[in-house]
Amino acid sequence: MRVCVIGTGYVGLVTGACLAHIGHHVICVDNNEEKVKMLQSGRSPIFEPGLTEIMQSSSQAGLLEFTTDLGAGVAHGTVLFIAVGTPPLPTGESDTRYVEAVARGIGEHLNDSQGEYKVIVNKSTVPIGSGDWVRAIVQSGVNESQKTLVGALVGSRSTLEQAAEFDVVSNPEFLREGSAVYDTFNPDRIVLGSNCPQAIAIMQELYEPITQRQFAANRDLPSVPVLVTDLSSAEMIKYAANAFLATKISFINEVANICDRVGANVTQVAQGIGLDSRIGNKFLQAGIGWGGSCFPKDVSALIHTANDYGYEAHLLKAAVSVNQRQRLILIEKLQQVLKILKGKTVGLLGLTFKPDTDDMRDAPALHLIEQLNRLGATVKAYDPIVSQSGLRDGLSGVIVETDAERLADRCDALVLVTDWQQFRDLDYSKMASLMNSPVMIDGRNFLDRQALEQCGFQYLGVGS
Ligand SMILES: NC(=O)C1=CN([C@@H]2O[C@H](COP(=O)(O)OP(=O)(O)OC[C@H]3O[C@@H](n4cnc5c(N)ncnc54)[C@H](O)[C@@H]3O)[C@@H](O)[C@H]2O)C=CC1
Numbered sequence: 001m002r003v004c005v006i007g008t009g010y011v012g013l014v015t016g017a018c019l020a021h022i023g024h025h026v027i028c029v030d031n032n033e034e035k036v037k038m039l040q041s042g043r044s045p046i047f048e049p050g051l052t053e054i055m056q057s058s059s060q061a062g063l064l065e066f067t068t069d070l071g072a073g074v075a076h077g078t079v080l081f082i083a084v085g086t087p088p089l090p091t092g093e094s095d096t097r098y099v100e101a102v103a104r105g106i107g108e109h110l111n112d113s114q115g116e117y118k119v120i121v122n123k124s125t126v127p128i129g130s131g132d133w134v135r136a137i138v139q140s141g142v143n144e145s146q147k148t149l150v151g152a153l154v155g156s157r158s159t160l161e162q163a164a165e166f167d168v169v170s171n172p173e174f175l176r177e178g179s180a181v182y183d184t185f186n187p188d189r190i191v192l193g194s195n196c197p198q199a200i201a202i203m204q205e206l207y208e209p210i211t212q213r214q215f216a217a218n219r220d221l222p223s224v225p226v227l228v229t230d231l232s233s234a235e236m237i238k239y240a241a242n243a244f245l246a247t248k249i250s251f252i253n254e255v256a257n258i259c260d261r262v263g264a265n266v267t268q269v270a271q272g273i274g275l276d277s278r279i280g281n282k283f284l285q286a287g288i289g290w291g292g293s294c295f296p297k298d299v300s301a302l303i304h305t306a307n308d309y310g311y312e313a314h315l316l317k318a319a320v321s322v323n324q325r326q327r328l329i330l331i332e333k334l335q336q337v338l339k340i341l342k343g344k345t346v347g348l349l350g351l352t353f354k355p356d357t358d359d360m361r362d363a364p365a366l367h368l369i370e371q372l373n374r375l376g377a378t379v380k381a382y383d384p385i386v387s388q389s390g391l392r393d394g395l396s397g398v399i400v401e402t403d404a405e406r407l408a409d410r411c412d413a414l415v416l417v418t419d420w421q422q423f424r425d426l427d428y429s430k431m432a433s434l435m436n437s438p439v440m441i442d443g444r445n446f447l448d449r450q451a452l453e454q455c456g457f458q459y460l461g462v463g464s
C-alpha cells in the first residue's frame with residue numbers, strides 16, 4: 001500500500017520505517033530540512049534501538065523515502081498519517097497548531113490526486129474531538145483549492161478534476177521510547193476510531209502483517225486485537241491509557257513514601273501486589289517519578305479537557321501533585337545525609353527520562369539540576385547517550401562527564417536518575433574510592449544495595 005507519514009519524530013519516523021519494513025511504500029514528510037537531509041543520507045536524528053537498521057534496509061529496497069514536499073507525499077499516499085508534535089501550552093492544554101497546519105496542507109493538495117479516496121489518520125495525540133476538527137480543516141482546504149481551480153478554468157476547455165474524497169481515522173499510538181520498534185511490531189492492540197467501513201477496511205489491510213504477527217518476536221501468539229471505535233472514544237483511549245499508567249506510578253510512589261516512614265520495602269510490596277492478576281506487575285517501579293514527552297503533557301491535557309466540561313479531575317490532579325513532589329524526594333534524601341548542599345558536589349548517573357532513549361523532554365534530571373543549583377550545589381552528570389551526543393550543549397547548570405569514574409571523582413554523593421542497564425556493571429569500588437564521601441541515592445531502586453554497601457557506599461533507595 002502507498003503511505004505518507006507527515007512528521008518524522010519519535011512516532012512518525014518509527015511508524016514510517018516499520019510500515020516500509022513490512023512491505024508498504026512509504027514517503028515520510030517533514031518541514032525540517034536539516035532532518036530530512038540527514039534521513040535521506042540514511043542517518044536517524046533520534047536514538048532508538050533497531051531503527052537505523054530497518055530505515056536503511058527499507059530505503060535500499062526503495063520502500064522508504066524522505067522529503068520536505070507535502071504535495072508529493074499527499075499525492076503518493078492512500079493512507080496519510082499525521083504524526084506531528086502536540087506539545088503542552090503553559091495552560092496545560094495541547095498545542096494543536098502543527099496538526100492544524102498539516103491538515104490545511106493536506107486539504108490544499110488533495111485535489112491533485114484525481115479523486116483517489118484517501119484515509120487521513122491522526123496518530124498524533126490530540127484533544128478529544130480533533131478528528132472532526134481535522135476533517136473540517138481538510139475539507140476547507142479542499143474547497144479553497146477547488147475555488148482556485150474553478151477560477152483558473154473559467155474560459156478554458158479543461159474540465160474540473162473529480163472532487164477529493166477522504167475520511168479521517170483516529171489511530172492512537174502506544175509505543176514507548178527506547179523500545180519503539182519492538183512495540184510497533186508487537187503491539188498489545190490497535191485502536192481504529194472511525195464510523196466509515198471503507199477507511200477501517202483500508203487500515204486493517206495496512207496493519208495485517210502486524211496483526212497477523214508476521215513480524216512479531218513470538219509468531220505463535222494469537223493475532224493482535226483490533227478495536228474499532230468511534231473517533232472520540234479512540235482519542236479518549238489514548239489519554240486514558242497514559243493517565244492510568246501515570247496514576248499507577250504515582251500510586252506506587254505514594255506507597256514507597258509511606259514504606260520509607262514505616263520501614264517496609266516497596267520493591268517487595270510491589271511484587272506482592274503485582275502478583276494479583278487484577279493489579280498486574282507492570283508500571284510498579286517506584287522512584288523519582290514519571291517524566292518524558294507524553295505522560296506529563298497528556299495527563300495535564302486530560303485535566304484541562306475535563307475542566308472545559310466543568311469537571312474537576314481530582315484523581316488526575318493528585319497523580320500530578322504526587323509526581324511533582326516525588327521529584328524532590330531525592331533532594332530530601334541528599335539533605336538527610338549531607339545536611340547542607342551549598343558547596344557540595346552531586347553526581348547524577350543518567351540524564352534522559354528513561355534508558356535507551358536520547359529524549360530529554362521533561363526529564364526528571366532537569367528538575368533535579370535546577371533544584372540542586374538553587375541550593376548551591378555543583379552538579380555533574382554522566383549519561384551514556386548524552387555524553388556522546390551533541391545533547392549536552394543544550395544543558396545548563398551541569399557539567400557532563402564522559403564516564404562514570406570521572407563523574408565520581410570528588411563527588412559528595414551520587415544520585416542514580418536513569419536506570420541504564422550499564423549502570424549495573426560499573427566499578428563501584430573504584431568510584432567509591434574517588435569520592436569525597438561515598439553516598440548513593442538510588443532514584444530507581446535499581447542497584448544492588450548489598451553490593452554497593454560492600455563497596456563502601458552509604459546506600460539510600462526510595463521506599464526501600
Ligand atoms: N514520543 C512518543 O513516544 C509518543 C508520542 N506520541 C504522540 O505523537 C505525536 C508526535 O510525537 P513525537 O514523535 O514525539 O514528536 P516529535 O517532536 O519528535 O516530532 C514531530 C515532528 O513533526 C515535524 N513537523 C512539525 N510540523 C510539521 C509540518 N507542518 N509538516 C511536516 N512536519 C512537521 C517536526 O519537524 C518533527 O520532526 C505527539 O502528539 C505525541 O503526543 C504518541 C505516542 C508515543
Ligand SMILES: O=C(O)[C@H]1O[C@H](OP(=O)(O)OP(=O)(O)OC[C@H]2O[C@@H](n3ccc(=O)[nH]c3=O)[C@H](O)[C@@H]2O)[C@H](O)[C@@H](O)[C@@H]1O
Nearest residue numbers: 173174175176177249283284285289290291292294353354
Ligand atoms: O504517549 C506516549 O508518548 C507514550 O508514553 C509512555 O511511553 P514513554 O513515555 O516512552 O515511556 P514509559 O516507559 O511509559 O515511561 C514513562 C515514565 O515513567 C517512568 N516509570 C515507568 C514505569 C515505572 O514502573 N515507573 C516509572 O517511574 C519512566 O522512568 C519514565 O519517566 C507510554 O508507556 C506509551 O504507551 C505511550 O505511547
